[in-house]
Amino acid sequence: MSEVPSELRDEIPSFDSKPAHVDHGPIDWSGLTSIRTAKSALEIGSIVALAAAVFFGLEGILRWTDTPTYVFPKPIDIVRTLANQFTDVYAHHLWVTMSEFLAGYAIGATVGLALAALITQKPFAEKVIAPYVLVMVTMPMIAFVPFLRLKMGFGSWPLIIAVALAAGPMVMINAATGFRRTDLAKIALARSYGANTFQIFRKIRFPLALPMIIVGFMVGSIFGLLTAVGGEMVAASEEGGLGERLVYYSSLARMDEFGAIILIIAALGVSIYVLFYFIGKRWASWEA
Amino acid sequence: MVLITAPRTVQTPAKLRINGATKIYESKSGPVHALEDFSLDVREGELICILGPSGCGKTTLLWALSGLHALTRGEVALDGRPVTGPRPNELGMIFQDANLLPWRNLRQNIHFPFEIKRRPVPRQRITALLHETGLTGFDGSYPRELSGGMQQRASIVRALAQEPSVLLMDEPFGALDAFTRDEMNLLLLRLWSESAQTIVFVTHNISEAIFLGDRVVVMTPRPGRLARIYDIDLPRPRTIDMMFEPSFIELIQDIKRTVEAGGRHSVEVE
Structure with missing residues (x-):
């Protein structure tokens, strides 16, 4: 696509800007996708400069005030700890959290998407189910982890279930918003070629819903990650995990290591966000 | 001249036969008569324009022809067979806006019907048409x-x-500016002259209807009835200049009067 003059940018739908006509359900998360990538050297330079200022500024203040590590760890110490311990200790816990997250998310997202596709076909079913979905969206699923521990023992299943319960409704509520969009002219177009119901779903309804489905997947993954880490803080499996490490290191006031874990979690969250940003750019750039 | 020529309608039997088409929509404020007892024979190979003011049931009629919407009463027959659903292999439809799928590029959009029909894509034909x-x-x-x-x-x-x-074309150039519209009309006539297609062209633009059509069917405002059929004897190929000739402008005024008279008529009836 050719360069778009900045004064016209609002007129041209792209993944960068949120279009005005997007119809949304009770919870609209599409604002989360409106990241803008840096364009000029000045922008990139400013971003790097700010990051460096925060990093070294903090380091400087902590050294100057002679703050002990157990009060606030120094950024350079955190990075050094992370580099030294990553392969021996942290990689294992990262893997534990990731596997819980990925398994739960796969289950939750699949079920959420399927349910969204199903209920939007039947307005009656949607009306009946909607209140329960809302309850599930607003309920912190971390609360169920200790309960599930009691029932299911010390494996990873309680956390997988909690992640699925947190991610699923988020995927469902956004995907349902997408499936509820019906463009009658486009359905008529497909029907005029003799399309059957399944073809209309696959070739019209699904692509039409895809931008909102991707938003749902992204919000669901963020909630899933929060639930995985939070659940581990409450009641981890015997394998540990990043959340369990947070509680462990903070209880021993080992703040360098605590900071290193925080850094890993932050990197994980940002990676997930960036991943979905590019998925959206690739598969839904025609809109949202 | 004593040459006996049969009327054209006998030479070319009706491609599309619309018989007593009536459509009543149920709305919250009661039934709406969109189309009332509309009958018309469309000849094979002709370009027929259906003209009427907004809300006269032109689009309803076209959608009934396409088999996408059922009629309340009456029937439509294509090649003698009643139209009861989409007839993808015989009927093509062109919508008010282009109705392209925004997530597909042009090539994928053009391939879309063939994907639905699971038919091979005629690449050479598409290349020629794109050209x-x-x-x-x-x-x-x-x-x-x-x-x-x-x-x-x-x-x-x-x-x-x-x-x-x-x-079947449903006000396809309605959203375009006047210059682009003329250009599109000429393109349509050129493509049509190279084929043996029958075209039913719905529009609310009088000069467009005269410029394109072999016949112009004028409809009354709601409920849509047939007001009058005009035979357009402008020679082909048609040029934009024809639109400025006095006879063309007279015809526009005559059709305008028919539409208005049709409107009064329907007010009297109700």
Whole structure:
């Protein structure tokens, strides 16, 4: 696509800007996708400069005030700890959290998407189910982890279930918003070629819903990650995990290591966000 | 001259026969008569324009012809067979806006009907049509990157690639500016002259209807009834200059009067 003059940018739908006509359900998360990538050297330079200022500024203040590590760890110490311990200790816990997250998310997202596709076909079913979905969206699923521990023992299943319960409704509520969009002219177009119901779903309804489905997947993954880490803080499996490490290191006031874990979690969250940003750019750039 | 020539209607039997078409929509404020006892024979190979004010049931009629909407009463027959559902192999439809799928590029949009029908894509024919409509080189572009005229040309390629024997066009150039509209009308006439297609063209633009049509069917305001059929004897190929000739302008005024008279008539009846 050719360069778009900045004064016209609002007129041209792209993944960068949120279009005005997007119809949304009770919870609209599409604002989360409106990241803008840096364009000029000045922008990139400013971003790097700010990051460096925060990093070294903090380091400087902590050294100057002679703050002990157990009060606030120094950024350079955190990075050094992370580099030294990553392969021996942290990689294992990262893997534990990731596997819980990925398994739960796969289950939750699949079920959420399927349910969204199903209920939007039947307005009656949607009306009946909607209140329960809302309850599930607003309920912190971390609360169920200790309960599930009691029932299911010390494996990873309680956390997988909690992640699925947190991610699923988020995927469902956004995907349902997408499936509820019906463009009658486009359905008529497909029907005029003799399309059957399944073809209309696959070739019209699904692509039409895809931008909102991707938003749902992204919000669901963020909630899933929060639930995985939070659940581990409450009641981890015997394998540990990043959340369990947070509680462990903070209880021993080992703040360098605590900071290193925080850094890993932050990197994980940002990676997930960036991943979905590019998925959206690739598969839904025609809109949202 | 004592040459005996049979009337044209006998030589070319009706391609589409509309018989007593009536459509009543149920709305919250009571039933709405969109179309009332409308009958018409469309001849094979003709370009017939259906003209009427907004809300006169033109689109309702066209959708009934396409088999997408059922009629309340009456019937439509294509080649003698009643139309009860979509007839994808015989009927092609061109919509008000281009109705391209925004997530597909032009080539994928044009292939879309063949995917649905699970038929091989006639690549040579599509290449020729793209060339003829001035879209060569744009087949990788997405609809939002193209002008309204280009989008509508792509939708014409999409319809013609399937070689339907009847093309139903629902105010296809209504959203375009006057210059683009003239250009599109000329393009349509050229494409039509190269084919044996029957075209039913719905419009609310009187000069467009006269310029394109072999016949212009004037409808009354709601409920849509047939007011009058005009035979247009302008020679072909038609040129834009014809639109400025006195006879053309007289015809416009005559049709305008018919539409208005039809409106009074329907007020009296109700």
